[in-house]
Amino acid sequence: xxxxxxxxxxxxxxxxxxxxxxxxxxxxxxxxxxxxxxxxxxxxxxxxxxxxxxxxxxxxxxxxxxxxxxxxxxxxxxxxxxxxxxxxxxxxxxxxxxxxxxxxxxxxxxxxxxxxxxxxxxxxxxxxxxxxxxxxxxxxxxxxxxxxxx
Amino acid sequence: xxxxxxxxxxxxxxxxxxxxxxxxxxxxxxxxxxxxxxxxxxxxxxxxxxxxxxxxxxxxxxxxxxxxxxxxxxxxxxxxxxxxxxxxxxxxxxxxxxxxxxxxxxxxxxxxxxxxxxxxxxxxxxxxxxxxxxxxxxxxxxxxxxxxxxxxxxxxxxxxxxxxxxxxxxxxxxxxxxxxxxxxxxxxxxxxxxxxxxxxxxxxxxxxxxxxxxxxxxxxxxxxxxxxxxxxxxxxxxxxxxxxxxxxxxxxxxxxxxxxxxxxxxxxxxxxxxxxxxxxxxxxxxxxxxxxxxxxxxxxxxxxxxxxxxxxxxxxxxxxxxxxxxxxxxxxxxxxxxxxxxxxxxxxxxxxxxxxxxxxxxxxxxxxxxxxxxxxxxxxxxxxxxxxxxxxxxxxxxxxxxxxxxx
Ligand SMILES: Cc1ncc(COP(=O)(O)O)c(C=O)c1O
Numbered sequence: 001x002x003x004x005x006x007x008x009x010x011x012x013x014x015x016x017x018x019x020x021x022x023x024x025x026x027x028x029x030x031x032x033x034x035x036x037x038x039x040x041x042x043x044x045x046x047x048x049x050x051x052x053x054x055x056x057x058x059x060x061x062x063x064x065x066x067x068x069x070x071x072x073x074x075x076x077x078x079x080x081x082x083x084x085x086x087x088x089x090x091x092x093x094x095x096x097x098x099x100x101x102x103x104x105x106x107x108x109x110x111x112x113x114x115x116x117x118x119x120x121x122x123x124x125x126x127x128x129x130x131x132x133x134x135x136x137x138x139x140x141x142x143x144x145x146x147x148x149x150x
Numbered sequence: 151x152x153x154x155x156x157x158x159x160x161x162x163x164x165x166x167x168x169x170x171x172x173x174x175x176x177x178x179x180x181x182x183x184x185x186x187x188x189x190x191x192x193x194x195x196x197x198x199x200x201x202x203x204x205x206x207x208x209x210x211x212x213x214x215x216x217x218x219x220x221x222x223x224x225x226x227x228x229x230x231x232x233x234x235x236x237x238x239x240x241x242x243x244x245x246x247x248x249x250x251x252x253x254x255x256x257x258x259x260x261x262x263x264x265x266x267x268x269x270x271x272x273x274x275x276x277x278x279x280x281x282x283x284x285x286x287x288x289x290x291x292x293x294x295x296x297x298x299x300x301x302x303x304x305x306x307x308x309x310x311x312x313x314x315x316x317x318x319x320x321x322x323x324x325x326x327x328x329x330x331x332x333x334x335x336x337x338x339x340x341x342x343x344x345x346x347x348x349x350x351x352x353x354x355x356x357x358x359x360x361x362x363x364x365x366x367x368x369x370x371x372x373x374x375x376x377x378x379x380x381x382x383x384x385x386x387x388x389x390x391x392x393x394x395x396x397x398x399x400x401x402x403x404x405x406x407x408x409x410x411x412x413x414x415x416x417x418x419x420x421x422x423x424x425x426x427x428x429x430x431x432x433x434x435x436x437x438x439x440x441x442x443x444x445x446x447x448x449x450x451x452x453x454x455x456x457x458x459x460x461x462x463x464x465x466x467x468x469x470x471x472x473x474x475x476x477x478x479x480x481x482x483x484x485x486x487x488x489x490x491x492x493x494x495x496x497x498x499x500x501x502x503x504x505x506x507x508x509x510x511x512x513x514x515x516x517x518x519x520x521x522x523x524x525x526x527x528x529x530x531x532x533x534x535x536x537x538x539x540x541x542x543x544x545x546x547x548x549x550x551x552x553x554x555x556x557x
Contacts, residue, residue, distance in 0.1 A: 002555055004171055004504045009497075014556065040496050041513050041526030063526055065494035066556075125500060 007118035008125070009066065016070035021077050022059040031142065035062075035135030037127055042068050046076075046135045053084045065128050067119060072132035074113055084140050091133045098129050154455040159447065160536050162187040173506030176541045181326050181354060181485055181532030182510050183376045186440075190380060193439035194432045205431055206405055206422070220431055223438030224421070227386055230441045231371065232362040237391055237420035241434050244385035245353040246276040248372035249320070251387060251424065252349060253280040255397040256370075257318070263289030265317040270308070270332070271297045271522060272325040275515045277351045281320065290317070297522065301328035301477035309340060319348045323355035323371075327516040327528070328477030329460075329485030331355065338367050347393065353377055357534065358456055358483045360449040363388055375433060380440035384433035387424070394420050401426040452535045456484040459533045459542065466546045472553060476528050484533035487514075490549070493556050495529040501552040507545055 026047035044062030058076040097105045119129045168175045203212035205220045295308035324331045347369035356373040376382035403426035409416040472491035499511030510530045513520045
């Protein structure tokens with residue numbers, strides 16, 4: 001059952017959905033941005049702690065589907081310790097992986113995030129996976145404090 | 151009652167034979183739009199192959215034939231909802247356009263600063279936003295009557311919100327997000343005492359129950375063809391003749407005029423005054439065919455059969471641990487909106503799709519309803535006359551399976 005969905009719902013995704021990492025409000029966050037996907041009502045708040053241009057801590061709160069929860073959970077893990085430029089580069093890779101051509105993705109850089117590659121086959125779900133990253137992008141650019149995927 | 155001929159009906163809908171991801175399609179997204187019987191599909195191709203030309207314009211044979219078909223559909227709509235006259239049947243694009251038309255014509259002519267428009271907390275965005283736009287333009291005020299946790303209108307509160315300033319009451323007949331059927335007759339009786347016109351959004355009600363606008367005594371009734379087994383691109387605005395006569399026109403152009411000079415234009419009579427430009431001719435003809443098809447089956451029979459489906463689905467759903475039905479009104483149409491503990495509706499939607507089951511996951515264009523129930527979205531199975539108990543079994547089995555997978 002649900003055999004067709006194995007690429008989309010990998011065990012790692014269920015795991016992060018059940019036990020999201022870095023799921024907490026951050027006191028004294030340097031950046032706090034809200035992300036919203038009006039299509040499905042997913043809402044998340046992303047918190048970043050910065051040291052110069054290095055992300056020293058990342059956490060989030062909010063509610064979303066398994067794909068969006070796993071995506072933001074994985075993202076908060078992977079960006080810790082990265083510089084802004086490195087994080088932006090990851091975003092580009094992630095975007096490429098979920099919307100673009102397979103050949104253009106640097107699997108090494110993407111690492112664990114590769115479990116989300118399956119959304120490429122589900123256009124209705126791509127935004128679930130990318131919401132976290134658009135929110136991070138806004139936080140790094142220090143844009144307005146609420147972004148939307150629409 | 152002889153048993154409902156569901157298998158015979160299913161055979162009339164070619165798309166129901168489709169396979170989705172190699173599984174038989176179980177189509178339970180009828181509140182979004184429903185599928186079309188062959189009679190409707192054929193009526194459109196017949197028109198294009200044998201009888202198509204522009205309407206109301208030509209003296210040639212084809213134009214007369216097409217006009218007959220188009221006006222014939224208007225007659226069918228009139229009979230279907232028991233309007234007094236075909237002058238009261240305006241063809242529009244759909245419910246959304248009908249409500250916008252009323253806001254921009256009736257609204258602008260009759261509603262001004264300080265006046266009030268009363269709606270309910272369970273409206274579709276299309277019965278909220280046009281009024282917000284009108285309020286912004288005119289300085290009128292939008293009042294919203296609350297609902298309870300069953301998803302029913304709180305009638306006392308609703309009545310309290312009716313004031314001397316209320317210029318229009320606009321209420322959804324049956325809610326697309328909750329399934330609730332509102333006590334529209336009672337609302338209209340109350341409104342009549344104060345001479346307040348009532349608009350009913352019938353987008354969801356129309357495929358599920360017999361509608362008699364004279365018996366209801368509503369001033370406006372609007373619906374979309376595509377939710378009534380007819381093509382998308384056509385809808386109906388019913389309005390009482392006197393009200394429509396008094397309203398300024400909506401769009402200007404061909405067909406809606408009687409005489410044009412550069413100094414002055416004389417508008418056409420009803421219903422053409424509100425039908426500027428070439429209409430969606432084939433879709434209107436398709437709507438006529440859908441109405442014939444439904445009339446043969448009988449709206450009462452459909453209502454009874456769907457009530458049986460809903461009862462069956464509700465009973466089964468209540469047995470699933472962790473499932474909560476959103477919208478448990480006593481008076482309810484064939485819609486089952488629900489949430490599952492710790493599983494987001496979008497995941498439910500994708501997982502059921504992999505089993506060939508089409509449901510809707512989202513806010514159903516009713517974000518205020520989602521806010522009220524404090525959910526970001528719901529999963530919604532909505533039934534039509536061609537659905538079966540076996541399909542409901544498939545849905546429930548799918549839900550049980552996905553609960554297991556999510557652990
Ligand atoms: C209750 C209700 N009102 C209005 C609409 C809008 O209908 P349409 O999109 O056909 O204009 C819908 C459609 O979803 C609806 O369910």
